[in-house]
Amino acid sequence: EVQLVESGGGLVQPGRSLRLSCAASGFTFDDYAMHWVRQAPGKGLEWVSGISWNSDSIGYADSVKGRFTISRDNAKNSLYLQMNSLRAEDTALYYCAKDSGSGWTYFQHWGQGTLVTVSS
């Protein structure tokens, strides 16, 4: 059974940093691309970033480009999101999502999310 468990969320002041982690199990992690998708309170889904199976291909939403960095450690079956210069508008539930393939196709499985609140 595919399991994706996010961690690292919390309350952080504007301008500070936070690092999210996603622990994956139940599948061959380095066969699949992975993504972060977020959802602000009461709002819709927004893709944040994606990374191919071997980290060769990485993409970011315009809203986070230059501030967020996605990475993965295939040896540890883990996905990360380093978030710098956080803003109030980054407040959201952040989901880790497994792609259906090694590239970018669709979000086949989702974790339960970790909440990030940016507030002074």
Next chain:
Amino acid sequence: SYVLTQPPSVSVAPGKTARITCGGNNIGSQSVHWYQQKPGQAPVLVIYYDSGRPSGIPERFSGSSSGNTATLTISRVEAGDEADYYCQVWGSSSDHPPFGTGTKVTVL
């Protein structure tokens, strides 16, 4: 950027058919995926590549796409189908996989 437009809400009586549209420029030439999100839960994939159905998703869920509109159809609607539904496209013309605006399905 590519914009996907969905109706904010759809209401349907139990046992009837719900149709949720997703409008986008020439969306029929793209691959469309659909997600169901129940309150307080993570999204779940219900349709992939326009009309594919993941294992565990009831046959009552089906999808189609043509021209500027993709459609998710839920037949014989049940109370448990009440949720938000999002379409998603990742076409070759974009590096970003936009989601639709979302549709809240209410079962009367």
